Amino acid sequence: MKTVARVTWLLEADMICTHLEAHGIPCFVPELYTSLVQPLLANAMGGIDIRVKEEDYERAKDILAEQSKPSASVVETSRD
Secondary structure, three states: OEEEEEEOOHHHHHHHHHHHHHOOOOEEOOOHHHHHHOOOHHHHOOOEEEEEOHHHHHHHHHHHHHHOOOOOOOOOOOOO
């Protein structure tokens, strides 16, 4: 398994895993139980890793890169 992302909070890891799994990519969070018991310890361990199978790694990176692009543009309007 390869680490595709590293985050600070378990909620972030859960959101990313849910997104990847919705695209058919199973993921694994090795620090899951440690983070549930002691959330601040995850940062001391270097963050929470999100891992995927090696054959899914490139596709997972592409999905996460696409997710991080803004989906809306800023529209400037004047209010009278």
